[in-house]
């Protein structure tokens with residue numbers, strides 16, 4: 001009896017595993033086709049000066065809309081694109097798009113582009129970035145590249161060399177999602193970052209959790225003592241913004257002050273703003 005039941009369980013897991021693998025394979029197929037079919041687009045979310053609320057820059061965020069699947073979150077498809085290598089052409093496309101759009105803005109805002117560790121490890125990133133800057137005409141000091149801590153753990157020597165080469169081009173580097181990984185202080189000293197972005201999970205706990213407030217405060221103090229600019233991600237309430245302002249946060253990003261918008265919509269509103277300022 002027990003043996004039979006055991007076999008049933010095994011079969012159940014096998015069937016489930018098989019289904020998951022199949023679904024993964026289908027997602028991978030759709031992803032590969034998506035680039036050629038033009039299903040990807042770029043949205044931009046503003047970052048604001050914490051005190052004045054003026055826009056300082058925009059983060060480029062990848063969007064995928066598939067006729068059958070609808071909108072798929074980058075949190076769901078980026079890991080798959082990384083595993084199957086598609087992140088290399090997709091990352092290159094994203095960099096070109098973001099720089100092209102930013103070069104067309106009527107005001108020289110900085111644009112921030114997220115990079116996968118896979119792009120760092122393969123694909124001669126500094127040469128690629130130099131090429132895209134030359135091709136789009138975007139000044140290097142208007143490009144910021146965001147990386148996560150995973151990169152620094154996996155191959156820190158290689159990452160350091162690549163980061164130094166990127167800095168030599170004149171682009172800026174930001175450490176994204178700070179606080180969720182190992183968050184080692186030695187990374188901050190060792191790698192040439194310009195900016196730290198505090199992960200939204202801490203910001204969203206500001207009103208609820210004294211521990212989160214202490215961590216945010218500590219990250220701000222530490223970042224500033226290392227001469228880094230500090231951005232808070234995921235700011236959704238005035239209370240969060242007030243806390244961040246009191247603790248000398250430099251910059252905020254979040255639904256309270258601005259959601260990600262499609263490139264064309266942002267361009268229209270930037271032109272309108274310039275037109276209004278000149279009228």
Ligand code: C2E
Pocket residue numbers: 045060061062073074075078094114115116146176177200233234235236253254255256260
């Ligand atoms: P991220 O780089 O930390 O980007 C910020 C994410 O937080 C975005 O999610 C943004 O829409 C979301 N967000 C901003 N403000 C708020 C807020 O007030 N509340 C909440 N709940 N969320 C907020 P999104 O666009 O879904 O992207 C998720 C992640 O996918 C990004 O996190 C980034 O890690 C990755 N990603 C997006 N585009 C790219 C890309 O072009 N390349 C790579 N490698 N990764 C990307």
Ligand code: MG
Pocket residue numbers: 059114146176
């Ligand atoms: Mg980011």
Ligand code: MG
Pocket residue numbers: 176177197199200233
């Ligand atoms: Mg982030």
Ligand code: MG
Pocket residue numbers: 177200
């Ligand atoms: Mg994040």
